[in-house]
Amino acid sequence: MATNSLTLESVRHSLIRQEDSIIFSLIERAHFPINSPTYSQSYVSNSIHTFSGPLLRFVVKETEALLAKAGRYANPEEHPFFPEDLPPSVVPPHNFAKFLHPPAASININKDIWDTYINKLLQLFVAPGDDGNYASTAASDLVCLQALSRRIHYGKLVAEVKFRESPQEYEPAIRAKDRDTLMKLLTFEKVEEAVMKRVAKKAMMFGQEVTLNKDGNHGKYKVDPSVVSRLYGDWIMPLTKHVEVEYLLRRLD
Numbered sequence: 016m017a018t019n020s021l022t023l024e025s026v027r028h029s030l031i032r033q034e035d036s037i038i039f040s041l042i043e044r045a046h047f048p049i050n051s052p053t054y055s056q057s058y059v060s061n062s063i064h065t066f067s068g069p070l071l072r073f074v075v076k077e078t079e080a081l082l083a084k085a086g087r088y089a090n091p092e093e094h095p096f097f098p099e100d101l102p103p104s105v106v107p108p109h110n111f112a113k114f115l116h117p118p119a120a121s122i123n124i125n126k127d128i129w130d131t132y133i134n135k136l137l138q139l140f141v142a143p144g145d146d147g148n149y150a151s152t153a154a155s156d157l158v159c160l161q162a163l164s165r166r167i168h169y170g171k172l173v174a175e176v177k178f179r180e181s182p183q184e185y186e187p188a189i190r191a192k193d194r195d196t197l198m199k200l201l202t203f204e205k206v207e208e209a210v211m212k213r214v215a216k217k218a219m220m221f222g223q224e225v226t227l228n229k230d231g232n233h234g235k236y237k238v239d240p241s242v243v244s245r246l247y248g249d250w251i252m253p254l255t256k257h258v259e260v261e262y263l264l265r266r267l268d
């Protein structure tokens with residue numbers, strides 16, 4: 016959809032569609048055990064002399080450099096995890112609709128998303144163990160991180176739509192830099208409850224074992240639906256709202 020015709024309904028529709036990408040990415044990652052060397056400082060530092068840090072960081076940084084050349088970060092909906100030293104795009108520029116207020120470009124909370132994903136989320140939906148598939152694990156993590164980052168930063172568009180629909184409601188709190196009031200104004204508890212129920216239902220549908228026996232494998236899911244609901248309730252929606260507040264605070268700059 017063209018961004019100049021966005022409405023609260025259409026941005027919510029995009030968030031609903033992005034749930035599919037997030038849940039599928041979690042299912043793919045849960046296929047591997049935790050594989051902790053992927054995240055350890057020492058695993059690659061001894062062998063890749065030009066790089067220090069965990070394998071996941073290596074994979075994400077190198078992939079982002081390639082995608083930057085292909086023009087990915089020219090799209091205001093995409094945010095790199097390692098914005099420093101990215102190479103310029105080599106493809107012809109695309110004229111993306113300028114829907115967001117320009118200071119939006121300064122908001123990138125990928126560092127928080129990275130820390131939350133590695134330190135809090137992973138252990139909730141991935142089994143312990145080590146099967147040695149560290150590169151594939153990092154590739155799956157990259158897909159999860161990109162899907163989460165896109166969804167959470169989509170809060171900028173959601174906030175812009177809300178602001179345009181009722182600027183008079185938001186302006187006093189923006190001028191007063193009143194984060195608590197902004198948070199209250201942009202929160203819809205009923206919508207959040209529906210999101211948590213829907214993602215659990217999707218996790219059941221997308222993550223069920225499909226068998227050809229009549230009895231099937233009922234009640235066994237690739238990712239626990241209640242965990243997916245918790246990821247949304249405790250982290251994904253709060254981080255999205257954090258982006259919405261940060262965006263609104265800059266909306267009158």
Ligand SMILES: O=C(O)C(=O)C[C@]1(C(=O)O)C=C[C@@H](O)C=C1
Pocket residue numbers: 027030173201202203204206207210251252253255256259
């Ligand atoms: O749908 C909205 O109004 C949003 O701002 C998105 C979202 C979410 O992250 O899903 C965040 C805040 C609202 O309380 C409800 C849902």
